[in-house]
Amino acid sequence: MGESKKNKDELLARLAVERGYVTGEQLEEARAARRTAEEMAGVEIDLAQVLLNKQFLTPEQMQDIDPESDEAEP
Numbered sequence: 745m746g747e748s749k750k751n752k753d754e755l756l757a758r759l760a761v762e763r764g765y766v767t768g769e770q771l772e773e774a775r776a777a778r779r780t781a782e783e784m785a786g787v788e789i790d791l792a793q794v795l796l797n798k799q800f801l802t803p804e805q806m807q808d809i810d811p812e813s814d815e816a817e818p
Contacts, residue, residue, distance in 0.1 A: 753791040759809045760801060770800045 757775075760766045766774075774794045781789050792810070795801040801809075 749788065749790075756792055756795075756809055760795065760805070763805075763809070765805045765809070766795065766800045770795075770798075774798055774800060 757771055761768060761771060774791060777798065778789050778791055778794045781794070792801070792806060796803065796806060
């Protein structure tokens with residue numbers, strides 16, 4: 745994973761937990777799911793997309809955390 749992508753994922757994760765949108769346990773589950781999916785698909789997957797797919801974050805919460813996020817658009 746590129747360094748800037750990794751930094752963005754870490755910032756998103758920190759903000760999601762700080763704002764009470766996700767728990768540490770949900771975050772770890774999402775990270776594990778992302779690792780598994782990346783290994784199977786052979787491509788990088790955004791942590792944001794995993795959090796949305798698992799319904800740990802809503803699009804509105806994603807927009808609050810990252811207003812420029814493509815994932816936040818309906």
